[in-house]
Amino acid sequence: MLREAAVALIEEKGRAGFTLRELARRAGVSHAAPYRHFEDRDELLACVAEEGFGMLGERVTAAAALGPGPRDALSNAGLAYVEFAVEHPAHLRVMFDPGLYRIRPSLMAIAEHSFDRLQSLIVACQRSGDLPEGSARDQTRVAWALMHGVAELSISGSLALPTPADQQRFRAYALRALFGEL
Amino acid sequence: MLREAAVALIEEKGRAGFTLRELARRAGVSHAAPYRHFEDRDELLACVAEEGFGMLGERVTAAAALGPGPRDALSNAGLAYVEFAVEHPAHLRVMFDPGLYRIRPSLMAIAEHSFDRLQSLIVACQRSGDLPEGSARDQTRVAWALMHGVAELSISGSLALPTPADQQRFRAYALRALFGEL
DNA sequence: ACCTGAACACCGTTCAAGT
DNA sequence: ACCTGAACACCGTTCAAGT
Numbered sequence: 001m002l003r004e005a006a007v008a009l010i011e012e013k014g015r016a017g018f019t020l021r022e023l024a025r026r027a028g029v030s031h032a033a034p035y036r037h038f039e040d041r042d043e044l045l046a047c048v049a050e051e052g053f054g055m056l057g058e059r060v061t062a063a064a065a066l067g068p069g070p071r072d073a074l075s076n077a078g079l080a081y082v083e084f085a086v087e088h089p090a091h092l093r094v095m096f097d098p099g100l101y102r103i104r105p106s107l108m109a110i111a112e113h114s115f116d117r118l119q120s121l122i123v124a125c126q127r128s129g130d131l132p133e134g135s136a137r138d139q140t141r142v143a144w145a146l147m148h149g150v151a152e153l154s155i156s157g158s159l160a161l162p163t164p165a166d167q168q169r170f171r172a173y174a175l176r177a178l179f180g181e182l
Numbered sequence: 183m184l185r186e187a188a189v190a191l192i193e194e195k196g197r198a199g200f201t202l203r204e205l206a207r208r209a210g211v212s213h214a215a216p217y218r219h220f221e222d223r224d225e226l227l228a229c230v231a232e233e234g235f236g237m238l239g240e241r242v243t244a245a246a247a248l249g250p251g252p253r254d255a256l257s258n259a260g261l262a263y264v265e266f267a268v269e270h271p272a273h274l275r276v277m278f279d280p281g282l283y284r285i286r287p288s289l290m291a292i293a294e295h296s297f298d299r300l301q302s303l304i305v306a307c308q309r310s311g312d313l314p315e316g317s318a319r320d321q322t323r324v325a326w327a328l329m330h331g332v333a334e335l336s337i338s339g340s341l342a343l344p345t346p347a348d349q350q351r352f353r354a355y356a357l358r359a360l361f362g363e364l
Numbered sequence: 365a366c367c368t369g370a371a372c373a374c375c376g377t378t379c380a381a382g383t
Numbered sequence: 384a385c386c387t388g389a390a391c392a393c394c395g396t397t398c399a400a401g402t
Contacts (some may be wrong), residue, residue, distance in 0.1 A: 014280060014281055015280075016198065016281075019366090019374090019376090020375080020376065021374080021375060021376080022375095024219075029376090029386075029387090030387050030388075031376090031377095031387095031388095032377085032378080032379090032386075032387065032388080033385080033386060033387080035376095035377075036384080036385055036386070037385095040376080040377075041376065041377090046283040050385065058317070059268055068248075074223050084240035096334070096338055096340065098196060098197075098275075098337070098338050099196055099198075101339065107370065111340065112342070115342075136351060138355055138356075139359075139383085141335070141341050141352060141356065141357075142356045142359055142360065143334075144331075144335065145328065145332040145334075145356060146327065146328055146331055146334050146360075147331070148331040148334060148335055149326075149327035149329070149330040149331025149332070149334065150324075150331070152278070152327075152330060152331065152334055153326065153330055155280070156280050157280070157283065158278065158280055158283075158293065159323050160294070160297075170320060170323060173320055173324075174320075174323065174324045174327060177321075177324055178324065178328075201393090201394065201395090202394080202395065202396090203393080203395080204394095211367075211368090212367065212368050212369075213368095213369095213394090213395090213396095214367075214368065214369080214396085214397080214398090215366080215367060217396075217397085218366055218367070218394095219366095220367085222395080222396075223395070223396090288382080349391060
């Protein structure tokens with residue numbers, strides 16, 4: 001499948017080094033062949049992003065379902081978000097590529113769906129008293145920013161944590177600190 | 183100055199649409215002329231990143247100095263970080279471009295310096311009792327992730343906040359929620 | 365010291381033509 | 384329906400040559 005090969009290529013060469021021609025070369029077809037399957041480069045990336053939102057949604061939902069209790073559900077969901085980013089950095093990069101929403105407005109609806117799921121966890125925490133009253137939307141935005149910040153710094157290697165074990169320990173610590181002790 | 187023109191071009195066309203040849207065109211020189219001032223495209227971007235870290239450091243330091251008290255210093259610093267990102271998105275993008283550290287290891291020392299300044303604010307909060315005991319390095323990483331997450335989502339337009347006034351209100355709310363009520 | 369123009373190897377995209 | 388090869392307009396980078 002062309003989409004899988006694209007993900008592998010982004011993972012290897014980085015978002016900027018990804019090239020349609022190199023992709024075709026690896027697939028053993030002419031450089032014009034991908035245009036029979038995707039309108040252009042952006043549409044292929046949009047498909048990768050869409051796949052990413054799907055996978056992320058599944059993992060976050062599954063983690064939240066483990067509970068027990070609203071607070072743990074939220075904490076587990078946050079950790080699942082970060083672990084997804086670490087395991088699929090190419091997907092996350094494409095998913096939050098600036099300008100992608102302008103090119104593919106359909107992605108916005110998908111991203112909003114993920115947001116709504118997170119918000120339902122926040123609302124549950126408000127009801128159980130684990131989160132204070134207030135705008136659920138704003139609290140959801142803050143929660144998302146927390147998860148996203150840990151994810152971004154983790155995959156950009158900016159945290160200066162030497163070993164993968166250190167990195168994982170920190171991610172667990174960060175999410176516990178942020179969500180576990182609301 | 184070529185560097186300023188580069189920032190303007192990134193701001194306009196995005197990180198991916200930025201091109202040395204277009205830059206030369208706007209400067210009214212031949213496409214080979216920039217190579218008399220910068221070794222290659224990456225070195226120009228590294229200079230932009232370095233400039234960004236310098237500006238960010240100044241603003242965060244100035245904001246932290248306003249105090250009063252360690253908790254407010256940290257909160258002000260966080261807000262200054264996010265406001266810098268919103269005002270200079272091109273700089274922030276380049277500063278956290280994955281792979282840039284591999285190309286220019288000198289940037290890592292500069293980024294670490296910023297990290298150390300943030301850590302000194304964290305330590306002050308620990309001493310004043312505004313933050314619990316524990317690894318100052320890990321707490322600094324978490325604080326950074328918070329700021330960075332709000333900054334990233336703000337400049338990528340992912341927060342679905344319609345007006346700039348809404349966006350600013352949220353940023354202030356987020357930083358208060360995160361740092362103001364430790 | 366600084367710039368230019370030609371050159372090379374790349375890239376995204378299109379399109380007539382093939383099976 | 385799917386692929387190809389040539390073509391076009393771009394790009395980063397180099398280099399001999401100019402002032």
